[in-house]
Amino acid sequence: MYLDNAATSFPKPESVYDAVDHWMRNNGTAFGRGQHALAEANGHMVQQCRVQLTRLLGLPAASHVALTFNCTDSLNLIIRGLVRPGDRVIATTMEHNSVLRPLHQLQDEIGLLFDLVDFDPVTGLVDPADFERSLHESSARLAVISHASNVTGVIQPVREIVDLAHQAGTMVMLDAAQTAGHVPFSMKDLDVDFLAAAGHKGLLGPLGTGILAVRPGLEKLIQPIRCGGTGSSSESMRQPSQMPDLLESGNMNLPGICGLQASTQWLSSQTVDAVHRHTLDLTKRLAAGLRDMNGVRIYGPLADDAAVADCCPILSMNIDGLDCRDVAMILDQSFDIQTRAGLHCAPLAHRTLNTFDLNGAVRFSPGCFTEESQIDAALSAIAEIAQSQ
Structure with a gap:
């Protein structure tokens, strides 16, 4: 009896198993690396996955959805790609080590400053007033907050915190690892600047899938932490600056994305x-x-x-x-x-x-x-x- 879905969902919808099996047996080729029909089919599948995720999670634009390897990957792409020496970040004590460890690592590497706002152990909530106090102590480049704790499951007052952060000139990244697919929400309604999520938890896709949505225009601020082949702009020795190529180097996890495309379709039908x-x-x-x-x-x-x-x-x-x-x-x-x-x-x-x-x-x-x-x-x-x- 499996009651560990916060780690990864199991079982998956039957359509996920069928889609991955069919892809492995009948396609199994790369995306963006060929002009043949199988590569083109992969391109269509990847785009459909981006579009379905955009609709399901209320993301700003399918073109600004990077398909990553997990939520940890997505969080690192922003935390490590956005902050610079002397910057300050605000997070909370409920955060996962996928946030805490990059912050401590960057503290050692570049002298990053960060502040952790505590939550109430009874209600499980972060008080927006505490967050506001931290925002006013000194300027912060980025705030990171879990949409829901992976220990208590409590959903946080995200929009109120986002409004306070934006008033202070601080960008906000939402860790939606535990809410994407589990809780109805819209990134556009929450007004966050970046959204990281796992594809294999509430979204019911295979392991090895993740999502990073970026508010259009903010990609200009991100330094890619992985550079390499993207199947585009191959004549240039610089990483493409446009999304999603900016954050998608190397061959993608296409069997995983195929399963994620099937799972988001299933979730959309079930709601x-x-x-x-x-x-x-x-x-x-x-x-x-x-x-x-x-x-x-x-x-x-x-x-x-x-x-x-x-x-x-x-x-x-x-x-x-x-x-x-x-x-x-x-x-x-x-x-x-x-x-x-x-x-x-x-x-x-x-x-x-x-x-x-x-x-x-x-x-x-x-x-x-x-x-x-x-x-x-x-x-x-x-x-x-x-x-x-």
Whole structure:
């Protein structure tokens, strides 16, 4: 029973398996490297994937969507490609190491300055007033914020923070790793400047796929961190300056993109709104069952029924007296339930939640194919483990 969809979605829609298998058997060629019909078919497929993502996520323009290898790749392309020596970046303590490590690395390399705004451990929310205070301390080139924490699942007040950042002349990048495909939203409505997302999580594509959307015009500020063949402007010794070639060097993950094109088509037919309602109901059902158990601790607003409004399908918990890693191992080996235990590559979030010294927490993350009976089976398993203490 797979309840680790925040790491990567499984299973995928059948159409994803069919599309990848068909492409591998009947095409299997490169994109932008030939004038034959198979290469042209790949070009059409890649463009269709960009267009479908643009419609699904409300992106500014399909021409400004780079297809990357994962969300980490997308985040690095902007963080490392945008900031310069002496620049300042604002992020939060809920960020994934895909943000925190590049910031610390650039601090060592070029003396980057950065400030981390904390979140409320009870509500899981970043207070826009705290963000505003950081913006006013000194100018910042970039702000980075997770749309939703990968530990608590709480959706952040992004538009309010974006408005404050833009008033201060700061660009904003949204890490939508946990919301793209799970939560209905529009990049244009949120008014962020850059959006990074994983193709293999809520968007249900294969591993090795990611998305980076850039507000048209801002590509002029980005220095590419990878340069090489793009199939365009081959006479020039300089990386093409136009999107998406600026950020897409080398052969692309075409089987992955083929699967992502199929998954976004499936999501569009089902609607993200319907998927979100389903997974939110499952998450609330899980939380309600856990709240009734002695010795079980839930982290964030899901611990209080009255506080639950909207979130991603993520719930983190611990059982008193047991290491989270042991709980996850028992769930897997004795009940065939797959979860994620530990710090979830978000150590500062766990410090704020006071779970760092507990080695983290057990994270449950249902997906669009999870059923109520599976949530009930998970609750029964946790109750049995808790009662054994």
